[in-house]
Amino acid sequence: MVKYDPKQWLSLILHTYSRQVMKTLTPVSIVMLLYTTLCCYLYIDVFELHLNKFQPSVSVSSILGIVLGLFLVFRTNTAYDRWWEGRRLWGGLVNSTRNFALKLNSYLLKENHEDRAWFAAMIPNFVFAMKEHLRQGVQLNQLEHLDEKFNEDLKKYKHKPNKISALLYERVNQLYKDGVFTGYQLINLDKELKDFIDLMGACERIKNTPIPYSYMMYVKKFIVIYIIILPFGFISTSGYYTIPIVVLITFVLMSVELIAEEIEDPFGTDLNDLPTDTLAERMKDNVKEILL
């Protein structure tokens, strides 16, 4: 995620989009420039169609423009909602790790260094495992290795964050059976353990479910058709002014779709993705500060 000052207009206007957006936007703009120039040349100078009585109407572009605008906003809302829900979920994880650590801190004796150290390592382990699980897969070297057995167990397990959660559940329940936690405290701790799994599952849902294929096809088809027919609405009244008009509208419409693409899977390492690395580090610091 880029940190920026939303009040710096100049820098925001003059900077270009991320490389990924430009990679599609630049060639498309150039193609549309050439295509529109060709249209104008053929229409006006070669066939002199602008002298005909009947002309294609700019009304088509107006009517479709409104409908397209509405769909682009639908697209933007959807992508933004996914991004913001992702952020909410990670914010929820910050809260749950803190609450879990705070509860453990008040339930465990100050001198119970062993259990404190174990939880102070294992809670961040869950977070780091989840972070990479939402990318290409858990990276074991990011985790704190408590003993050899932990290492071995984790390797065998397919769904690694589940395993860490299982260890947390087991330890909490063992301490309850040992009389370190009372039943009332068990109930209070259960809320946070449940939250860990719920939050991870919701992130998996966002990651694994793009918007329906048909809508994605529809929006992209609509944009392309729209900019292809665009020149004909303007040629007969605006002549060669049509060229900058078409390039500009192409730029405005394509940008929306390309930005939405960047935003909608927010757990990666793109420019606009959520700062899950930073958040995970912060959680680690918080938990360690509370428990140790």
Next chain:
Amino acid sequence: MVKYDPKQWLSLILHTYSRQVMKTLTPVSIVMLLYTTLCCYLYIDVFELHLNKFQPSVSVSSILGIVLGLFLVFRTNTAYDRWWEGRRLWGGLVNSTRNFALKLNSYLLKENHEDRAWFAAMIPNFVFAMKEHLRQGVQLNQLEHLDEKFNEDLKKYKHKPNKISALLYERVNQLYKDGVFTGYQLINLDKELKDFIDLMGACERIKNTPIPYSYMMYVKKFIVIYIIILPFGFISTSGYYTIPIVVLITFVLMSVELIAEEIEDPFGTDLNDLPTDTLAERMKDNVKEILL
């Protein structure tokens, strides 16, 4: 559900919609092509109405176009919300099965193979029963049959997922009465059992409740009326250019409605439906990995 890369413009633009959408879209486009050609021919060449002083105005199409656009977005939002809520519910089921398994895993002794095996079979059974219950009806061969009695009981029961849930509730409560679970653990387990029923009920709601009949009629009537009057707004200024204009707008407007139809009942086996088969398998794997 189709897995696709949202950043592949070319493939998304060039592929056609699903067979079901095309089945309606193709004939309608052809009919509109012929109808508009006929209109133009009669208007311009036969009756020469375009020479009259008074002309039908394209403003009608503009005004109605905006209103129609707003309703199509309403339609799209509604259909998408149903689809996304369905996905949320199945995501919730993933979470609840995991949490339930994780809690059981920590509460049951490692050597208690009998109970572990029973739950590791019955939790996925609930999921698979629910999946088919949302289609044509539970398929008993998808379930793991623990003993003859289970099989018999299930056949007699009308609402099969309810029966499986009843078995889960009973087993948990029996273990509580036997002292395997404490009361505090019972309270923690109750949350997940309740979730199972709540999630299934919410899916049933989506499946059994299409959007109100009147709205469905209204949107479809509006689209049809709109494309029928469309040619008259363009004929007098655009002549035979009206033909591609009308076909194009028909294509854009009909697509929205046809895609919405495909999305709004998301538990079937259509191209855009939710991957409930895959999700059910994943839950089975997760639960078995945790409990066994």
Next chain:
Amino acid sequence: MVKYDPKQWLSLILHTYSRQVMKTLTPVSIVMLLYTTLCCYLYIDVFELHLNKFQPSVSVSSILGIVLGLFLVFRTNTAYDRWWEGRRLWGGLVNSTRNFALKLNSYLLKENHEDRAWFAAMIPNFVFAMKEHLRQGVQLNQLEHLDEKFNEDLKKYKHKPNKISALLYERVNQLYKDGVFTGYQLINLDKELKDFIDLMGACERIKNTPIPYSYMMYVKKFIVIYIIILPFGFISTSGYYTIPIVVLITFVLMSVELIAEEIEDPFGTDLNDLPTDTLAERMKDNVKEILL
């Protein structure tokens, strides 16, 4: 509620709206037909105002049309949200009755026929009482009468669903005092009893609170003013073509408002209302199947 196949375009386009919508729509369309004809006749043939230099502008209708369109979508969203929230609440009731029955089933001994029979009668009683409470008032003959006293008590009570809920609360608590339920089970049962009251209260809210009077006046006034001034925007350019234009726009705009009226109080017996009768029967069947 009408069951229909959303993919049957022909039948949806050719059927008329419900009788209630047509009762207003037909006369209004006829009045507008006559009114517009008169306007055209006076404007063009009598006073020949279309030859004047200054003409009323269709831009007024365009600008107001967009604003009106936005408000009709607001109106539609509001009405639909009320309908869908009503459906959600009844779906919640399905879930709560199931969960309550499932919990009771696992907590009560199989041979405890008396309590099982009592709950299997009283839970559906609550549902049936609530259903009619949201219409004209509870119909005692729809309830299962367990003994004379129940009958008498209910007659004296003003808010009948409250009384049934009180009986449920009392019986559960009595069984807790008698040691049939433990305290942990009491906590689990309490969630469902609370849900019953919350769901009923939310339905009462929807039923008793129409959208604010001023908004209702505003939308209706706006529609009427809009269609009254509509002819003047078209007369000078479209002449007698104005007549079908006005009738068509009237039809489109009035429909929205009339459908919204039908949808927004969803607990009645209108064509588009929720199928609460069917749902209540289904709950009864479910509860009896689980408990008996």
Next chain:
Amino acid sequence: MVKYDPKQWLSLILHTYSRQVMKTLTPVSIVMLLYTTLCCYLYIDVFELHLNKFQPSVSVSSILGIVLGLFLVFRTNTAYDRWWEGRRLWGGLVNSTRNFALKLNSYLLKENHEDRAWFAAMIPNFVFAMKEHLRQGVQLNQLEHLDEKFNEDLKKYKHKPNKISALLYERVNQLYKDGVFTGYQLINLDKELKDFIDLMGACERIKNTPIPYSYMMYVKKFIVIYIIILPFGFISTSGYYTIPIVVLITFVLMSVELIAEEIEDPFGTDLNDLPTDTLAERMKDNVKEILL
């Protein structure tokens, strides 16, 4: 709140808005009538500017009209959401008072008249105190005075609903300490007591937080600027027809803002405010019927 039948078009169209809306709407409409007449007179008859080559364009009004329309819908949504959230909260209070009374009824012995009477007085006291606390301040004469001490205590306390809530919390806890309620019952009762405070706090939030000052200024400035420049878009093509056009658009746009003003603080005694007096009476009746 006005009770009305949303299906009575005639009465809704012919009635005027509330006095408060008309107080602003009438003078503004008259001013705009005079202002537009003056504009037309100066433009057409005095300076004859309509004969110039360059004319102000109606496109400005079109473009700004759409943007303004979108903001008016934003304004309407915001105001309506506040109103509806207020209604939800009071509906929640109905539910919580009922649940609290039902639970107490089942937990307290039938013959425990003293505690029953105390709660039957104090729950409605909380509701009535909260109702007036959201207006000008708690009116002690609306409360049921149980003894002198209650009266005295309340007078000294600044935040009176808090005091009543404190009394409820204390009594419940005292009965728990005395063994009348068990710990499990205490947990069940705690939910409702928490709800009381949460619901009151949320109502305070709506009451004390108008929409941000800058947005309020922006919307009002925008409307005024819009109607001031409106005549110039129409004068050159519509001449004196501009006068009714401007007055009509003024009426439509101003109404939205004025109605939103009326709706957004829903706890007062305006025509469109929530019927909190009726609701409070209904809660009192319900609670007394349940407990006594």
Next chain:
Amino acid sequence: MVKYDPKQWLSLILHTYSRQVMKTLTPVSIVMLLYTTLCCYLYIDVFELHLNKFQPSVSVSSILGIVLGLFLVFRTNTAYDRWWEGRRLWGGLVNSTRNFALKLNSYLLKENHEDRAWFAAMIPNFVFAMKEHLRQGVQLNQLEHLDEKFNEDLKKYKHKPNKISALLYERVNQLYKDGVFTGYQLINLDKELKDFIDLMGACERIKNTPIPYSYMMYVKKFIVIYIIILPFGFISTSGYYTIPIVVLITFVLMSVELIAEEIEDPFGTDLNDLPTDTLAERMKDNVKEILL
């Protein structure tokens, strides 16, 4: 936050925006004034381009205007939602502090002055620490210092609100271990302690996560491009009237973006920010009134 009467139109229209908005709005308006004048002069008087056959079309501004309008509403909604969610969270804090104090008040003996005083100081300490934590950092002099150790501990801790929360958790748990609170009461108190952390975490989320960089760039770029091309749509038909038209539209569009900037980080001390200082004081008063 500015307290104002939303019904005072005159004062709202005549007051200027906050200094910060004007700081950008004024120079931009002046630049656009000069730029448009130059455009008109060059176009009409120098090059006499308005006599050409082909003219740039106002349709471009219309089509893009609608799309831009939709995005500005998206921007406004997003900013307003952040602001309102912030308000909701602080309202939630009001509720949680009250509930926590009310519960403590009923659980602690009246004569237990020591614990009461400690909580009556520490709950507001959490609120004040959180308030400044959301600005530049906790200001220790705003907190009530109970003893030297508290002071020392807090200084060493990096995340100060976490430390205060840890103290609250510890004290509550200590009192539970000492038998002052029962396990049931511990469960009830746990809800509020959890809320404190959840609410703070959600506020941190809003503060630390601006809307995605790409969207911010897009909206700002779009506005600037839009107003730069704006004159060319009007010059050929409206001549020098273009100047006021462009300045006006610039003013309307820029305002939206500038206000959104002000609203979206609501915890600072800007004119439109939330009154967190006032709210914190009110919570302090409430808690002290309840507990002491």
